[in-house]
Amino acid sequence: MVGKNNRRREPLTDAQLLMTISIGIFAAMYVAAMIFMGGGFLKAQQIFDLLNDNSYLIIIACALTIVMIGGGINISVGGVISFTCMACAIFLNGTGIAAGPLGIVLALLLALGIGLGFGLLMGFLVSYLEIQPFIVSLAGMFLARGLTTILSVNPVKVAHEGFLELVKSKIKISWLGYVAQNGNLIPAKIEIGTVVAICVVIMMYVLLRHLRLGRNIYALGGNRQSALMLGINVKRTCFYSYVISGLLSGLAGFVFLMHKPAGNASVAMRSEMDAIAASIIGGTLLTGGVGNVIGTFFGVMILATIQKIIALSPLNASWWQEMASGAMLGVFIILQSVVLSHRGKKAKE
Amino acid sequence: MQNDVVLTMRGIVKTFPGTRALDGVDFTLRKGEVHALMGENGAGKSTLIKVLTGVYEKDAGSIWVEGSEGEAPIHSPQDAQNIGISTVYQEITLCPNLTVAENMFIGRTKGSRVNWREYEKRADELLSNLGIPARARQELSHCSLAVQQMVAIARAVDMNCKVLILDEPTSSLDEKEVEMLFKLMRDLKSRGVGIVFVTHFLEQVYEISDRITVLRNGQLVGEYPVSELPQVELVARMMGKDLGDLADLEAVGEKSAGSQEIVYEAQDLSSVDCRPYDFSIRRGEVNGFTGLLGSGRSESVRAIFGADRVTGGKVKVKGKYVKITNPHDAMKNGIGYLPEDRKRDGIIADLSVRENIILALQVMKGFFHPMSKAQMKEFADEYIKALQIKTASQDTPIKSLSGGNQQKVILARWLLTHPDYLILDEPTRGIDVGTKLEIQKLVLKLAEENMSVTFISSEIEEMLRTCSRLIVMRDRKIVGELTGDQLTQGYVMKTIAGGEQ
Numbered sequence: 001m002v003g004k005n006n007r008r009r010e011p012l013t014d015a016q017l018l019m020t021i022s023i024g025i026f027a028a029m030y031v032a033a034m035i036f037m038g039g040g041f042l043k044a045q046q047i048f049d050l051l052n053d054n055s056y057l058i059i060i061a062c063a064l065t066i067v068m069i070g071g072g073i074n075i076s077v078g079g080v081i082s083f084t085c086m087a088c089a090i091f092l093n094g095t096g097i098a099a100g101p102l103g104i105v106l107a108l109l110l111a112l113g114i115g116l117g118f119g120l121l122m123g124f125l126v127s128y129l130e131i132q133p134f135i136v137s138l139a140g141m142f143l144a145r146g147l148t149t150i151l152s153v154n155p156v157k158v159a160h161e162g163f164l165e166l167v168k169s170k171i172k173i174s175w176l177g178y179v180a181q182n183g184n185l186i187p188a189k190i191e192i193g194t195v196v197a198i199c200v201v202i203m204m205y206v207l208l209r210h211l212r213l214g215r216n217i218y219a220l221g222g223n224r225q226s227a228l229m230l231g232i233n234v235k236r237t238c239f240y241s242y243v244i245s246g247l248l249s250g251l252a253g254f255v256f257l258m259h260k261p262a263g264n265a266s267v268a269m270r271s272e273m274d275a276i277a278a279s280i281i282g283g284t285l286l287t288g289g290v291g292n293v294i295g296t297f298f299g300v301m302i303l304a305t306i307q308k309i310i311a312l313s314p315l316n317a318s319w320w321q322e323m324a325s326g327a328m329l330g331v332f333i334i335l336q337s338v339v340l341s342h343r344g345k346k347a348k349e
Numbered sequence: 350m351q352n353d354v355v356l357t358m359r360g361i362v363k364t365f366p367g368t369r370a371l372d373g374v375d376f377t378l379r380k381g382e383v384h385a386l387m388g389e390n391g392a393g394k395s396t397l398i399k400v401l402t403g404v405y406e407k408d409a410g411s412i413w414v415e416g417s418e419g420e421a422p423i424h425s426p427q428d429a430q431n432i433g434i435s436t437v438y439q440e441i442t443l444c445p446n447l448t449v450a451e452n453m454f455i456g457r458t459k460g461s462r463v464n465w466r467e468y469e470k471r472a473d474e475l476l477s478n479l480g481i482p483a484r485a486r487q488e489l490s491h492c493s494l495a496v497q498q499m500v501a502i503a504r505a506v507d508m509n510c511k512v513l514i515l516d517e518p519t520s521s522l523d524e525k526e527v528e529m530l531f532k533l534m535r536d537l538k539s540r541g542v543g544i545v546f547v548t549h550f551l552e553q554v555y556e557i558s559d560r561i562t563v564l565r566n567g568q569l570v571g572e573y574p575v576s577e578l579p580q581v582e583l584v585a586r587m588m589g590k591d592l593g594d595l596a597d598l599e600a601v602g603e604k605s606a607g608s609q610e611i612v613y614e615a616q617d618l619s620s621v622d623c624r625p626y627d628f629s630i631r632r633g634e635v636n637g638f639t640g641l642l643g644s645g646r647s648e649s650v651r652a653i654f655g656a657d658r659v660t661g662g663k664v665k666v667k668g669k670y671v672k673i674t675n676p677h678d679a680m681k682n683g684i685g686y687l688p689e690d691r692k693r694d695g696i697i698a699d700l701s702v703r704e705n706i707i708l709a710l711q712v713m714k715g716f717f718h719p720m721s722k723a724q725m726k727e728f729a730d731e732y733i734k735a736l737q738i739k740t741a742s743q744d745t746p747i748k749s750l751s752g753g754n755q756q757k758v759i760l761a762r763w764l765l766t767h768p769d770y771l772i773l774d775e776p777t778r779g780i781d782v783g784t785k786l787e788i789q790k791l792v793l794k795l796a797e798e799n800m801s802v803t804f805i806s807s808e809i810e811e812m813l814r815t816c817s818r819l820i821v822m823r824d825r826k827i828v829g830e831l832t833g834d835q836l837t838q839g840y841v842m843k844t845i846a847g848g849e850q
Contacts, residue, residue, distance in 0.1 A: 010487055011488075013446075013488045014446070014490075015446075210465075211462060212458055212460070212462065212463050213461065215451060215455055215463065216456075218444070218446060218447055219447055219451075219456075222444035222446035222447060223442075223443075223445065226442040226443050227444060227456075229426060229442040230443070230452070230455055230504075231427060231455075289446035290446055
């Protein structure tokens with residue numbers, strides 16, 4: 001009997017509820033687009049395009065979600081992407097070992113190293129010196145952007161043949177494809193970056209859900225003082241959350257380069273803001289303690305779908321995209337506070 | 350005999366800059382007993398507990414805990430937990446966003462992977478074993494406060510604690526929840542856990558405790574079995590009086606019962622923090638609310654001023670029904686309030702003495718009717734002189750003044766608005782004796798000038814010197830209203846304690 005009672009379904013947690021809402025909204029939006037816009041939205045490729053174009057965003061949104069659950073923030077992720085792209089592009093264009101196939105692996109390690117470096121530095125400043133995370137990561141953002149420009153003011157195109165091969169290589173799934181007007185079957189194409197991004201989402205989900213570190217991060221964001229009293233090493237937990245987010249931003253930089261093989265000082269401009277928005281839409285609270293990466297994944301998809309819908313509509317203009325994204329964010333924050341305060345009232349009764 | 354002792358503290362000393370918070374305090378806890386730790390504000394209860402739990406390092410003295418050799422090495426909350434001392438604080442120190450099971454086991458698991466299913470099973474067993482109505486997979490924020498507190502206790506129990514400290518566990522619980530908690534406490538008692546119980550509620554002490562230790566001003570007053578310490582004796586000990594020798598007080602001035610005109614009258618007034626009560630005050634009367642700390646005296650007067658959210662009641666000011674739901678309403682109706690915690694609610698530390706004095710009047714006039722600088726200076730000078738505020742100049746930031754002078758500045762702020770009714774909540778706390786007397790005299794002088802004053806103080810002498818009527822509160826209820834001959838220390842204390850001799 002006890003065992004049965006044990007597995008009894010508990011009411012949804014705040015995070016699960018918010019995530020469910022965002023999945024629901026994504027589904028409703030996508031179905032509406034299929035009905036009213038038809039065309040591209042009826043093809044499976046549309047979903048894959050959204051993923052291919054936004055794989056880097058999914059990764060940094062996960063990075064943001066983790067620090068935000070811990071009650072912090074990291075706005076340096078976009079800067080780290082641009083720096084990583086530039087550094088890897090220049091490295092791949094070098095001679096010697098870099099020019100060979102091994103160069104790709106080394107470039108990946110370089111990207112991860114840069115991300116790790118930023119993560120360690122910012123994590124140390126935030127956790128052990130207790131400086132405001134916003135300030136620290138703002139400084140990190142300027143530093144990364146500055147370093148990018150020092151490497152090269154002009155865009156650097158990757159000329160490494162092996163790498164370009166990698167950029168072009170796509171996983172093709174023919175049964176999800178469609179028949180073009182000339183009768184040829186065009187299979188659905190998935191970029192490597194998308195696969196990486198999905199793997200990141202799964203890994204971060206497992207980390208947050210099942211590993212001790214993940215639960216400690218939730219505890220930290222839920223109530224820092226309590227977490228301390230419960231015997232959690234809050235400084236180390238906080239430090240690791242920044243290290244992971246730094247590492248993920250480096251990886252996102254490499255994924256970005258696999259999508260657009262060129263280093264450029266203005267790359268991924270403002271993407272940290274999109275990542276924060278996606279996290280919030282996916283149910284992460286800025287106050288910490290609540291959120292999960294599955295929700296964040298759908299947060300990215302919601303933002304991407306809005307942009308796609310507007311791009312395909314007569315309103316196609318960047319300000320419409322921004323306004324729609326902004327409105328969506330506003331609606332979500334209001335919805336979240338309404339839902340949570342309603343639940344708070346009910347829980348008290 | 351000594352075998353059942355689980356915790357011994359001897360000669361504990363702890364000094365903070367300027368004060369000796371603990372001065373050679375002894376404390377002994379036995380297995381399977383509930384031991385109440387009592388004392389008024391500043392008695393040293395919380396300091397003693399913080400020393401015991403490793404939040405503070407003691408300056409001198411020794412602590413022994415059963416089962417560990419020699420003196421217990423307590424340097425951090427972690428150390429205390431490791432040797433079996435657990436604390437459940439008034440504010441829940443759990444994470445509301447985690448599940449019940451996670452809150453019980455987080456921070457204590459080994460390895461990087463956690464088998465939560467295993468822990469959930471253990472949590473469920475423990476919860477049903479202790480009779481706690483919570484499920485392991487429930488999110489903690491979905492549990493009531495009482496249950497959250499019990500989860501914290503369950504965590505402590507699972508850590509094999511020998512000493513369980515409950516710091517004001519009942520202050521935010523209703524009666525039914527308190528019963529639930531007491532049931533759990535009795536259960537733990539029978540398992541041999543020694544429980545230190547800190548509370549303001551006298552009746553709860555007598556309901557559940559076996560022994561009482563009383564502290565006063567950082568010193569040990571004594572340790573008594575509950576049966577040998579009647580409630581009135583306990584109150585006397587806490588207040589530092591012996592019922593035998595209550596000398597008469599020298600008067601500081603003529604007490605005033607006021608005229609017939611009723612300035613303020615409330616019926617069934619209640620706020621989020623205080624139960625409905627009736628109250629009235631006449632023109633020129635000085636009355637007081639008394640009771641132990643936590644008895645609800647401050648909450649009651651805060652309701653009059655609208656400082657907490659008012660939830661009901663009818664209020665008449667000078668014979669007319671008015672609505673007072675926030676401090677601004679109260680001020681417009683001629684009511685002033687000097688809050689208990691001047692650092693938090695009273696002074697604006699970085700503003701000058703002059704600006705702090707002008708503040709209330711400016712608010713009353715509205716911000717669109719600015720006062721001239723010359724006028725402000727004049728007002729400030731007048732009151733600095735009248736109240737003998739010791740300050741270098743009007744422009745000195747108030748934070749650099751002494752406590753007594755800060756209090757005078759706040760008093761000046763209210764006097765400047767010429768209120769009909771002034772409420773002074775602990776105006777003499779933490780200030781020197783000379784200034785205390787000055788403030789008492791001032792209160793009587795104000796009454797002579799037809800102002801009505803409600804005066805609250807932890808020191809009964811002060812209230813007896815100034816008030817012509819005392820409203821006595823216990824456990825958040827008014828239990829008596831004393832006038833005339835009843836205004837003696839002995840009688841007041843008996844009323845506070847509950848009349849039983």
